[in-house]
Amino acid sequence: MGVAVLIGTSGWQYRDWKDRLYHGVPQKRWLEHYARCFATVEINAAFYRLPAYETFASWRERTPADFLMAVKASRYLTHVRRLRDPSDPVRRLLSVAEGLGDRLGPVLLQLPPTLRADPALLADCLDAFPSSVRVVVEPRHESWFTPQVRELLTAHDAALCWADRLGRPLTPLWRTTTWGYLRLHEGAAEPWPGYDDRTLDAWLDRIADAPPDSDFFVYFNNDPGGAAVRDAIRLAELAEARGLPTTRTPVLVP
Template identity: 40%
Template structure:
C-alpha cells in the first residue's frame, strides 16, 4: 500500500519571488499560480495572525479540488502560553479553519527554541487536540530535550506526527510516530535562506519513497524563502519524488 505525498512551500506571499518565480503575475493570482505548480502549501501567516473563516474560504475556492493546505498553529498558544490551557485556543483555530473544508490536511504546531521538555504540558495539549479530529497534527520541536522515547510514545498514543525540521540553527529529530510524516526544510546551511542542492534533495526523495512504500502520507514544505529558493526547491523535489 502506498501513501500520498504533498510538496510545496511555507507561504506564498513573498515579494522576493515577484520577478523570478511569479515573473510579473499580479499578487492577487499568486496562490492560484502556486496551486498550478504544487499540490499543497503550508499557511505560514496563521502563525502570526489568526485568519478569518472568510479568508480560509477564499483560499479554498481559489485552488483545485485535489489541492491541500497545511496551516501553522497560532503562536499565542505555542509561544505565549507554551501549551498551557490549550483547549480554548485550539477550538478557536479549529472553528476558523473550517473555511478550508476538506482541503485542510494538517496543522503544524511549532514550539519556541528555548522551550524545554515539559511532559505535563505536552500531554495536556495532546489530549486537547482530540477536539480537532478532522485534521492531522504535527509538532515541531526545536530543543533537543524533547527528543526521547517518552515524548515519542505520547505522540504515538495521540496520533501526532513529529515534524522533521531541517535548519542550521536547531537540531533535527527524525522520529516517525504516525502514518503521516511532516517535514519542514528551512535551509540546511543558512536558516530561511540557503538552497538545497541536487544531492540533498535526492536524499530527501529517497526518504519520501521509503515512507510512501510504508503506506504513510508525507508532507514536505520548504521555508527557505528569503532568497527565493523555496519554490524552485519544491519543484525539484516534486520531480525527484515523481509527483509532478
C-alpha cells in the same frame, strides 16, 4: 504504491518571487496561480496573526479541489500560553480554519526553542484536537527527544516534524504516525539558501522508507530569492526518478 510526496512551500506571498513564479500575474491572483503550480502550501503567517474564518473560506473558494493547506498554529497557543490551558486557543484556531473545509491539511505546532519538555502539557494540547485533524509537532529544545515523548506522539497519532537546517536533521527521525512532515529551513548550497542534490537525495532516502500508500508533506521554508520554489521543483524531479509519486510543481521563468 509507495509513499506519496506532497511538495510545497511555506507561504506564497513573496515579492522576490514575482519575476520567477508570478511573472505577469497580478498580486491579487497569486494564490490561484500558486495553486495551479503546487498542490499544497503551509500557511506560516497564521502563526503571527490568525486569519478570520472568511479569509480561510475565501482561500478555499480560490483553490482547486485537490489543494491542501497546512496551518501553523498561532503563537498565542505555543509561545504565549506555552501549551498551557490549550482548549480555548485550539477551539478558536479550528473554528476559523473550518473555513478551509476539505482543503485543511495538517496543523503544525512549532514549539519555542526555550520550552523544555513537559509531556503532560503536550498531551493536554493534543487532547484538545479532534481525531479528524492531523497534528504535527516541531519541538526545538533537545529535552523533548526522549522515548516518553515519542510514545506520547504515537499514542495521539501526532507526527514529529522532521526539520533541516544547512543539510542537517534538527530532530530524531522518528515515525510516530502513518504519514510524515518535513520542513526544510535553510540549505547550505550556492546560491544561499538553496539545497544541493546530495541533501535532497538523503531526505528522499528517509521519506522512501515510510509505510506504503502514506502521505509525506514536504515544505520548503527557504524563501529568499525563490530558493524554495527551485528546490521544490528539484525535489520532485529527484523523487520521480526514483519512482516516488509527487504532487505537481511549476515550470519557472528562466
